[in-house]
Each structure stands twice: as C-alpha cells, then as structure tokens.
Amino acid sequence: MLTTSPAFKENATRAIANAGLQKALANSRPQFMARRAKAIANLPEFEQLRDIGRDIKNHTIANLDFYLEAWEANAKRAGAEVHWCSTADDARAAVLEICRAAGARTVTKGKSMISEELAINDHLERNGIRPIETDLGEYIIQLRHEHPSHIIAPAFHLNREDWEEQFRKSHTDLPGDRVFHERRDILTEARTKLRQSFLAADVGITGANFLIAETGSSVIVTNEGNGDLTQTLPRVHIVLASIEKMVPTLEDATSMLRLLARSATGQDFSVYTTFSTGVRRAGDLDGPEQYHVVLIDNGRTSMIGTDFQDMLRCIRCAACMNHCPVYGAVGGHAYGWVYPGPMGSVLTPSLIGVDKAGHLPNASTFCGKCESVCPVKIPLPRMMRNWREREFERHLTPATMRRNLGLWAWFAQRPALYRLATRIAAKTLGMMGGKKGRFHWLPLASGWTDGRDLPAPEGETFFARYAREQRR
Amino acid sequence: MTKEAILAGIRRGLKRDALPEDQAAMLRARLQGHPRQLIPARSRVGRPELVALFVANLEREFATVSRVPDNAEIPGAVAEYLAGQNLPTELVVAPHPELRAIPWDTRPLLHLREGRAEGTDQVSLQQAFAAIAETGTLMLPSAPERPTTINLLADTEIVILRTSRLVGPYEEAWDLLRAENHDALSGGFMPRNVMLVTGPSRSADIEQTLELGAHGPRRLHVVLVEDDPAAR
Numbered sequence: 001m002l003t004t005s006p007a008f009k010e011n012a013t014r015a016i017a018n019a020g021l022q023k024a025l026a027n028s029r030p031q032f033m034a035r036r037a038k039a040i041a042n043l044p045e046f047e048q049l050r051d052i053g054r055d056i057k058n059h060t061i062a063n064l065d066f067y068l069e070a071w072e073a074n075a076k077r078a079g080a081e082v083h084w085c086s087t088a089d090d091a092r093a094a095v096l097e098i099c100r101a102a103g104a105r106t107v108t109k110g111k112s113m114i115s116e117e118l119a120i121n122d123h124l125e126r127n128g129i130r131p132i133e134t135d136l137g138e139y140i141i142q143l144r145h146e147h148p149s150h151i152i153a154p155a156f157h158l159n160r161e162d163w164e165e166q167f168r169k170s171h172t173d174l175p176g177d178r179v180f181h182e183r184r185d186i187l188t189e190a191r192t193k194l195r196q197s198f199l200a201a202d203v204g205i206t207g208a209n210f211l212i213a214e215t216g217s218s219v220i221v222t223n224e225g226n227g228d229l230t231q232t233l234p235r236v237h238i239v240l241a242s243i244e245k246m247v248p249t250l251e252d253a254t255s256m257l258r259l260l261a262r263s264a265t266g267q268d269f270s271v272y273t274t275f276s277t278g279v280r281r282a283g284d285l286d287g288p289e290q291y292h293v294v295l296i297d298n299g300r301t302s303m304i305g306t307d308f309q310d311m312l313r314c315i316r317c318a319a320c321m322n323h324c325p326v327y328g329a330v331g332g333h334a335y336g337w338v339y340p341g342p343m344g345s346v347l348t349p350s351l352i353g354v355d356k357a358g359h360l361p362n363a364s365t366f367c368g369k370c371e372s373v374c375p376v377k378i379p380l381p382r383m384m385r386n387w388r389e390r391e392f393e394r395h396l397t398p399a400t401m402r403r404n405l406g407l408w409a410w411f412a413q414r415p416a417l418y419r420l421a422t423r424i425a426a427k428t429l430g431m432m433g434g435k436k437g438r439f440h441w442l443p444l445a446s447g448w449t450d451g452r453d454l455p456a457p458e459g460e461t462f463f464a465r466y467a468r469e470q471r472r
Numbered sequence: 473m474t475k476e477a478i479l480a481g482i483r484r485g486l487k488r489d490a491l492p493e494d495q496a497a498m499l500r501a502r503l504q505g506h507p508r509q510l511i512p513a514r515s516r517v518g519r520p521e522l523v524a525l526f527v528a529n530l531e532r533e534f535a536t537v538s539r540v541p542d543n544a545e546i547p548g549a550v551a552e553y554l555a556g557q558n559l560p561t562e563l564v565v566a567p568h569p570e571l572r573a574i575p576w577d578t579r580p581l582l583h584l585r586e587g588r589a590e591g592t593d594q595v596s597l598q599q600a601f602a603a604i605a606e607t608g609t610l611m612l613p614s615a616p617e618r619p620t621t622i623n624l625l626a627d628t629e630i631v632i633l634r635t636s637r638l639v640g641p642y643e644e645a646w647d648l649l650r651a652e653n654h655d656a657l658s659g660g661f662m663p664r665n666v667m668l669v670t671g672p673s674r675s676a677d678i679e680q681t682l683e684l685g686a687h688g689p690r691r692l693h694v695v696l697v698e699d700d701p702a703a704r
Contacts, residue, residue: 028680045512052509065482066491066499078658084475136686137677155677163678183678184685191687198687199591214503215662225624225673225688232620232665243478248499249506254642258512265676268529269607272688273668280664281657283616285567285588287664297478304485 003352005336008359015330021157025331028156032322035266036373043262053259054377056252057313061304067213067246068295074216075293078278083294091296092123095205095238098292099129102236104202110220110227111135112207113151113316114240114296116338117351120205131205132197134226136190143170149332151339152264152318157331160186194226204230204288208241209315210256211293214249217277218293221260221270228272237276237288242296244312256315259375263317299351307386311346313376318343320370320380326363335360342370342380349387358396361387422461430459508643515606515640519703522605523635527696529608533671534684535692542697547579549695550630554582554595557691559628564589568599568617571632588619589626596626596689600633602645607670610694611645613653614665623667629689631669636700642668 004011015021040046060067072082083098085091095118099107107124109115109131121131121142133142137154141147143166148154155163163186168176171193180186206227208218218239220227231237247253261267280287303309321327321341332340337357339347345360354361361384370380391397392405411418433439433456441449448454460468483489491499515525527537538549554561565571567586576584589596599618602611610631614620623629639645653661673688684690698704 024679031680043512043514045510048510056509062486063491063499065479065486066496068479068482070500070503074658074660077660078655078662078664084473084478086474086477090474134687135677136675140677153677153680156680160679183681184683186678187675187683187686191685194687195591214506215660216658217662223673224675224686226686228620228624228667229687232624243482248503250646251506251508251643254646255509257642267670269609269668269670271533271670271672271674273609273670275662275666275668276664277655277662277666278658278664281614281616281655284614284664285616285619286621287614295478297481301478301481301485304482305487306485309485 003337003356005348005352005357005360008334008336008363011334011336012330012363015334020159020162021331024157024159025328027159028153029322029328032266036263036319036322037266039262039266039268042268043258046259046262049255049258050375050377052255053315053375054313056247056255057315057376060246060248060252061244061309061312064243064246064304067248068243071211071213071216071246074213075278076216078216079291080216080278081290081292083292085294085296086298088118088296088298091118091240091294091298092120094294095120095240096123096127096129098236098238098290099124099203100127102203102290104129104236106130106132106197106201107203107205108132108134108197108201108230108234109138110204110206110222110230111138111154112205112240113148113338114207114242114298115205116148117298118240118296120240132194132201134194134198134230135222136187136224136226139190139194140166147333147338149340150318150321151316151341151343157333198229198233201230201234203236203238204232204234205238205240206231208239208245208293209260210247210253211241211245212247212250212253212275215275215277217275219253219273219275221257221273223265223267223271225272228274231274231276232287235288236290237292239276239291239293240296241293242298243300244314260315260317263319263373263375303350308346308350308383310378311343311350311383313378314343314347315376316343317375319373319375323369323373325365325367325369330363342384343378346378346380346383346387354387354391354394355396358387358391361385361391419461419463423464426457426461427459430457432456511641511643512606517640519635519700522638522640523696523698523703526603526605526608526638529605530671530694531608533608534674535608535671535694537694537696539696539698542699543574544578546574546632546695546697547576547582550597551579551582553630553693553695557628560594563595563597563630564593564622564626565597566599566618566622571597571599574632589621589624591625593626595628595630596622598622598629598631600631600637600694602637602639602648603633604640604642604645604668605638606641609642609668609670611649612667612669613649613663614667615663620665620667623669624688626689628691628693629672630693630695632695632697634697634699635703638700638703
C-alpha cells in the first residue's frame with residue numbers, strides 16, 4: 001500500500017478542515033468510549049484480566065518458535081496447508097498461487113488488517129481475480145476506492161449520507177430514486193447484494209484474531225457473520241495470519257477474548273467467535289475442502305528483542321485510537337498507512353521505517369490514555385518516545401528542532417543558569433499574560449497560537465514552588 | 473527455507489537457540505494441561521441462577537427464548553414462535569438424532585427438510601452442543617449432524633438447547649468438547665469449525681449505530697428444554 005505517512009502534517013491540516021470527517025469523529029468517538037466504559041464496569045475482574053492478557057502474550061512471544069511449530073503440526077493433522085512467508089511479496093505470491101490453482105474468478109474477503117498490509121486486493125485484481133470485501137464497512141471502502149480509517153470500524157470517517165450516495169452510484173441496477181428511510185435499509189441493500197457474492201465465490205479469505213497452538217486452529221471474531229459466510233461457502237478457505245497472533249491453548253484464547261470485545265466495541269462478547277481447524281471432515285455437509293494458512297512475518301521477527309517487542313502483544317482492539325485526542329482530531333487517514341492511532345504510531349515506523357513514519361510517534365500529547373485502556377498494557381507512550389530518540393539519533397529530526405533541543409540541553413546541564421533563566425521567563429510571561437492568563441499570539445509560537453490560545457505561566461517556576469512548599 | 477529463516481529470526485531476537493529439551497517438555501506439558509486462567513465470578517452460581525443469567529444475557533443480546541419442560545412441547549413452541557413473527561412454516565433442520573426424536577408430527581403444519589441450509593432458506597433449526605451462561609453464548613461445533621450453514625444462511629435461526637447442557641464459563645464448554653468429541657481426521661477433539669454465537673447478526677458500521685440483520689440470521693430464537701431437575 002502507498003504510504004502518505006511522510007505527509008502527516010499536511011494530512012492532518014486537511015483532516016481538520018474536512019467537515020464531514022469532523023462530524024463523523026464527533027459522532028462516533030464518544031459512543032465507543034462510553035460503551036467500553038460500561039462493559040468494563042460490568043466485569044469487576046477486568047483489571048486482573050489485563051495482567052493475564054499481558055502475561056499470556058509475553059509468554060507466547062518468549063517461546064514463539066516453539067508454539068509456531070506446535071501449532072503447525074496440529075494444523076497439518078487436521079488437513080491444513082501452511083505457507084510460511086517472510087515478506088508481503090511472499091504472502092501475495094502464495095495467495096495468488098492458491099487462487100490460481102483453485103481456478104478462482106471471484107474471492108470473498110472477511111475484514112483483515114494484515115490483508116491491507118499486503119495490499120492483496122490490488123494484487124489479485126492485477127492478476128484477473130476479483131476480490132469482494134464483505135464486511136459492511138470494508139464493502140463501502142472498496143466501492144469508494146479508499147482505505148480503512150480505523151482498524152475495527154473501517155468506515156469510521158463516513159456519515160449516513162455518504163453511504164446513501166455511494167450505494168446509489170454503485171448499485172445502478174436498482175431504482176435511482178429509492179428512499180433509504182432508516183440505516184437498516186442501507187444494511188439490507190448490502191446484505192442482498194453480497195449474498196450473491198458469498199454463494200458464487202471460489203475462494204474465501206479471512207484474517208485471524210488468534211492462532212491456537214494446542215489445536216492448530218485459527219479464530220475470527222465478527223458481528224455481521226460475513227467472515228463465517230466467507231470461510232464456509234467457498235471450496236477454498238485462505239487464512240492470513242501474522243505470526244504474533246499465536247496463543248498456546250483454548251483457555252488462553254478465552255482469556256484474550258474476554259478482553260477483546262469489551263475493549264473494542266464494548267460488547268461482552270462478539271456475535272460470532274469462530275474457531276476453524278482444517279478441512280471439511282468425512283460426512284460433513286458443508287465447509288471448505290481446502291484450508292490454507294498463510295503465516296506472515298513481514299517485519300515482526302525484527303521487533304523481537306528490541307524496545308518495540310511489547311507491541312507484538314497487540315490484539316487490534318482499537319481502544320487506543322478510540323481514546324486518543326490526536327486520532328480524535330484528525331481521524332485515521334492522516335496517519336498515512338494501514339494502522340492509525342497510537343498503536344499505528346508505534347507499529348508503522350517498525351514496519352515501513354522511521355524515516356517515512358517519523359511524524360507519527362511525534363503526533364502525541366503523551367496524555368497516556370492509550371496505555372491506560374490497552375487490554376494487554378502495551379507501554380505505547382514509552383515506545384513513541386523510543387521512536388523519537390531513534391529519529392533524533394539518526395538525524396531525521398528537523399534542523400530547527402535539533403538546534404532548539406541543543407540549546408535547551410545546554411541550559412539544562414547548567415542548573416543554576418537554567419533556574420535563573422526559567423525564573424525570569426516565567427515571571428515575564430506571567431505578567432504579559434495578564435488577567436486572562438493566556439496568549440492569542442506570541443513571537444515564534446504561531447504553530448501553537450494559530451489554532452488556539454497558549455496558557456501563560458503563573459509567574460513562578462515548578463522548582464521555586466517546590467522549594468517554597470518544602471520549607472513549610 | 474522460509475520457515476527456518478523465520479524461526480531463526482525469532483531465536484536471534486530472543487538471543488537463544490531452539491529451546492533445550494527440558495524447557496520444550498515444560499511447554500508441551502502446559503499445552504497438555506491447558507491451565508485455566510482467571511474465571512469471572514459472575515457465572516459461579518447455582519443451576520437455577522445459571523439459567524436465569526443465560527436467559528438475561530441472551531435477551532440483552534437481542535435473542536428471544538421460549539422455555540418448555542420436555543420434547544413433547546417443542547413443536548408447539550416452534551410453531552407458536554413462527555406464527556408470532558409471521559414467518560413461514562418451512563424449516564431446514566440439522567440432521568441431528570436429538571432433533572429427529574422430537575414428535576414433530578403433532579404439528580403437521582410444520583414442514584421440515586433435513587440437510588444443510590441453502591441461500592433460499594427462511595428458517596433453520598439447530599441443535600446446540602452446549603451453551604455458556606457467562607455471556608449468553610451458544611456453542612455450535614460442526615459435524616455431519618450439525619452443518620455450519622444452518623447457523624448462517626437463513627433469516628431466522630431457531631436453536632434447541634437443553635438446560636443440562638448449560639455451563640457457566642467458556643472453559644467448561646471447552647472441557648465438554650474435549651471429553652465428548654472425537655475428531656477422526658486429526659485424532660484430537662476439535663471439529664472443522666466451532667461457532668460461539670451470541671445473539672443475531674448485526675453491524676454498527678453505519679455511524680457506529682447498531683442495526684440487526686447484517687449477513688447472518690436477523691433473528692435468533694432459543695427453545696430452552698428444561699430437562700435438568702437441578703436447574704428448575
């Protein structure tokens with residue numbers, strides 16, 4: 001997928017000026033936050049479960065080589081074909097080969113973020129195979145030739161009128177003057193359209209929320225049932241799974257599932273949680289005859305043993321972006337690649353390089369909300385800071401910023417001078433701020449004051465106040 | 473080989489070689505023993521309360537329930553539900569022996585066809601393997617007598633569940649599957665597919681507002697057969 005992450009600043013400026021996007025963000029984000037809070041209030045053990053979730057994932061990653069091999073042996077016993085792929089290229093080639101061998105003309109797809117990472121749709125289309133997204137949000141995104149703006153709600157940036165307009169434009173066989181009385185009418189139209197695709201598809205592609213070593217299974221979680229239709233009806237089921245999706249046992253998967261839906265949509269449990277293990281059995285009346293798992297590294301192994309290993313715990317619930325003030329201001333597309341929000345700000349530099357994605361870990365107020373809602377306690381702010389340090393070490397930070405940081409460091413290493421300078425600055429600015437205590441404009445600070453007021457210091461530095469309080 | 477390269481990459485990151493035999497044996501024992509983690513207290517209640525918890529969770533997730541004392545009352549409950557929803561009386565039925573044992577001939581207006589579901593089926597009937605009270609979830613493992621399409625293609629799915637098959641947490645349902653299901657192909661207990669179903673299909677993709685009836689069944693109705701004396 002083409003990345004626009006290097007243009008994050010321009011993307012963000014456009015996003016803030018986009019009235020439709022701002023309306024969608026204002027409407028949707030509070031709902032996500034309220035639903036999660038309610039679900040968690042309803043489960044007193046949630047905090048303990050977060051520790052358990054973190055520990056399960058840490059244990060799995062510390063033994064990932066063992067669990068991958070154990071999983072593969074069990075999957076093969078159930079008739080799975082496993083395709084190990086180091087890169088996105090390898091994975092695209094593996095998928096295409098399976099589709100070609102099956103003589104596939106159309107492929108239905110369940111929602112999968114790794115498939116966005118691989119840009120598999122473009123690859124299939126270039127090779128004469130038609131991919132059809134079946135998750136409602138992914139479906140409209142595909143019709144609009146867009147990318148998801150959120151990892152669990154791909155059409156987060158769209159409003160109802162966008163849906164109606166797009167369906168009128170795309171479903172030309174239906175009367176152009178039809179009325180969508182309710183949201184349900186939009187849903188029903190998509191259901192009718194996609195039902196034919198489900199029944200006609202030769203291959204179904206899904207992602208995987210988890211792989212289970214104990215049983216050799218893959219797990220998907222959906223509310224619509226599209227993932228289940230995708231993997232049940234065609235002759236061939238392809239699972240795209242990155243290696244960090246592993247958990248050891250069904251019990252471990254169960255603990256993770258207790259965290260996932262609550263953190264994501266605020267449901268206690270998703271409507272369909274489905275465990276797939278191999279091919280159609282003797283006597284079965286339905287289910288795929290072939291079950292392939294394309295097991296993808298694409299940069300994960302190189303995160304192990306680094307400052308960013310903890311990111312491999314991520315279960316893609318989207319709680320971090322739902323609670324992030326930066327995501328809330330600019331939406332998902334501004335981040336410029338597959339993964340937006342705090343998890344994207346950490347993962348994207350790992351996967352496509354900090355030279356391209358260096359703006360993302362800088363797009364944080366370090367408010368810490370992301371870490372506080374993460375179901376597996378990933379220290380997202382710390383890792384964003386780690387990326388900023390790497391960026392600085394590699395001289396990717398802009399020259400003015402480096403110069404100013406250098407100036408600050410020079411003062412900081414001379415405590416007496418630093419305190420004197422900050423005392424004068426705090427006093428002067430405090431007086432200049434006047435009764436209102438804030439600035440509309442300040443020399444060299446237009447980057448801040450163009451958008452909002454800058455709070456003025458209260459006239460006393462932290463050090464001075466601390467010393468005064470201690471003397472009491 | 474790619475597999476070897478990926479495994480080597482993982483080991484390089486972990487700064488070790490392949491696990492020594494004693495450590496691998498410990499991990500194999502963990503897989504064999506599949507220890508339980510924390511189980512929420514909400515489902516640690518007596519049998520009657522467990523049924524009440526299950527029904528409350530199911531209804532909260534927009535499914536409906538009718539309760540009957542035994543097999544003899546099932547055809548009436550099904551017919552009544554269909555009439556109440558103004559639904560057709562043709563059903564595609566999972567070819568399950570327990571469903572065959574129901575005295576359907578007491579309701580001659582119900583037309584039953586055994587098999588897998590097709591895209592044109594309006595109403596389907598399934599047999600639950602177990603159910604989980606913790607979240608009001610049905611466990612539907614695939615089998616020749618329990619096709620997966622029955623759970624997916626019809627507009628309305630009716631599921632027969634006996635209260636003797638109701639457990640508190642998911643872990644107990646997994647143990648039932650481990651104890652009772654043998655998979656000839658893999659030699660293990662997992663069938664091709666296990667669906668955990670919690671309510672009818674839905675989507676919130678349009679403005680994050682919940683609408684029922686996405687791609688799976690629009691309605692989910694559970695006929696609860698109260699065969700467990702301890703649960704009454």
